[in-house]
Amino acid sequence: MKAEGARRRDVTVADVAKAARVSKAQAARALGNYGAVSDDVRERVLAAAEELSYRPNELARSMNTGKSHTIGVVVGDIENPHFGLATRGITDTAKKAGYNVILVNTDEDRAAEVDAVRVLLDKRVDGLIVAPASSVDTGHLQEVHRSGRPLVFIDRTAGDMPVETMAVDMARISREATQYLLDAGHRRIAFISTLRTDAPYTPGMTLESSQIADRIEGMRQAFLESGLPFPEDLVRLNAGDEDSIRSITREVLRGPDQATAVVASDGLIALSVVEAIQELGLSIPADVSFLMYDDFAWTRLTTPPLTVIAQPVYNMGVAAAKALIRQMEGQPPAAPAQFTATLVRRGSVGPCREAAEDPLSRRAGARLS
């Protein structure tokens, strides 16, 4: 009846107990559904709770159960549909199992990630799912793992830490995709990535991102297997904002020894790369072949539709959440899942123009200057 009066402080078990004229302990039992409670008491308590519209304080509950029923998710950028989908997979699964998700964005910045992890730990999340910004600088993650808190990596690995990781075998798919381009006669294949580094790419350098490192490695392997020299000069990192992506694209597509195919390392930079290509007056795939990571729905709508590398991102999210939940509930880990990306051949890769003029060189494996 009287909806008012509840002003400020919210009702607690003690209030309910008083209203039901039983002890706090009994009220707690009836409410929490544990221990032994007589039907009479249970009814009175439940009625009182209803009347006062009692809601348990999860903070208090968490404090002495030690479980917050919350998991922390740390990703580089939710704005990127790649992570959006993964997050969706995680939250869907978490919710089903009764867990909530605290989401933190790091902008792929390690300092922000360190901070995020610390904050989540302070909030006593039951477990963490992280897309490590760096697979090299992993001190903070190792600490989490050492402390025994459940942890799962998604999308990338972090060094060789013995932590369950839900990611695609990038080297494999990169090799396959590169082979596909090689078969089409391309020899000058550019790879453009946002990965921030201190210096331009050089063969032996250590890359923060396992993903990118693996992709480059895959390309190298494909070239190697075909007995062709890997065009290291066309690996271009630090494609941060639109302007730099554009200028890098222009660079690799101009000059005497320009690229005939371009691989974009994610769906976000792909947009600027394609625009830059169009601005140069080049057409895909007649003049330049194009390939990108991430199978976003819009890639079917462009002219031509884009050839992409599809990753089972949603499923990786689901698997990450499931694995984490298993860890949190003390169950043994399931068999490590294997995620395979697939090359979706649409229309943006065509035969290499120069190669077409010289049919001989279209056969991979042939020796050429």
Place this chain on the structure above:
Amino acid sequence: MKAEGARRRDVTVADVAKAARVSKAQAARALGNYGAVSDDVRERVLAAAEELSYRPNELARSMNTGKSHTIGVVVGDIENPHFGLATRGITDTAKKAGYNVILVNTDEDRAAEVDAVRVLLDKRVDGLIVAPASSVDTGHLQEVHRSGRPLVFIDRTAGDMPVETMAVDMARISREATQYLLDAGHRRIAFISTLRTDAPYTPGMTLESSQIADRIEGMRQAFLESGLPFPEDLVRLNAGDEDSIRSITREVLRGPDQATAVVASDGLIALSVVEAIQELGLSIPADVSFLMYDDFAWTRLTTPPLTVIAQPVYNMGVAAAKALIRQMEGQPPAAPAQFTATLVRRGSVGPCREAAEDPLSRRAGARLS
């Protein structure tokens, strides 16, 4: 030195106090940086904390400060970049102010939303940002508001609740866009939306979504102002999955009195609509004009680039977070922000074919059968 030994339970103020040989109260003061503490004690405590790598338990802290420094965000679908961007705006702003974000997805399902709100309240979030799934059935939100917990709506309104709302004036932009189509000679303009309803659209019906209701209203106004009859039969709701979007698109584009322009109510269904148009062998904008809500970057890449209605989503997220923070910190609300969407004319809207054949009817306002 001894990193081990910490097994299980984590270190508390009491532990630090003991190590620094001071009382729990003093340790807490030094750590929490409040009250009066001598330099000597502070140093000892801080050193001990460092040594034991003490980290405060935010749960405990929240419990008796009553502030969790966490805000709850409830959206329909993070997978949709529209919300992805908004979320980004919210989290960026929240983080800057020292707040964390718990994200909950509702799949635009009211029951899920009710549940989400309850859970967040149980977790004692300091405030809520909600994109209401329904602007009609708002009991749970009214309750939140009545209880005095800070609340801000984003993207949509919820009835006429006196709650700060960060949304675009949909009726206005819809009228403008419709006028644009009318000026191009279109009279049969279809509007396709995912909004779930029990029955097909009929003029007087109550729509759960204020957004959609406003858009339809804007269209009606534009027709009215031009003295033209509003084609109610072309308002098509319940475009849930790809298949239904496709079949609806086919329906409105076939038959004797088919639509000459199609408006897609969000970026996700736009994909299927465009595909369906292409499958019908129709070309944009020669045969059909197309317009969509949300200015996603890929809309620049299609052929032709798509004409869209751009909404300042990120900024709405920022504003929502700012408004909420103001509320949570007891400051007076800022002047209500006004967000205006803009019509980005690219290439997907062209003159109406039939109209072109009869130049007279291109002048809006003319009476026609």
Place this chain on the structure above:
DNA sequence: CATCGATGTGAGTCCGGTCTCAATCCTACG
């Protein structure tokens, strides 16, 4: 009819912090 085990029940502790309050120290002023 005494005994035993299975409930029921209330008092009180604990979780890990914050915060009040009274006691103790110091130092400068009269």
Place this chain on the structure above:
DNA sequence: CGTAGGATTGAGACCGGACTCACATCGATG
């Protein structure tokens, strides 16, 4: 030299539940 008043400090209450423990209660068993 005595002491008022601010700076320090420690004991303990408290936040809101979960849970332990000791103490009934009660029907069933021997």
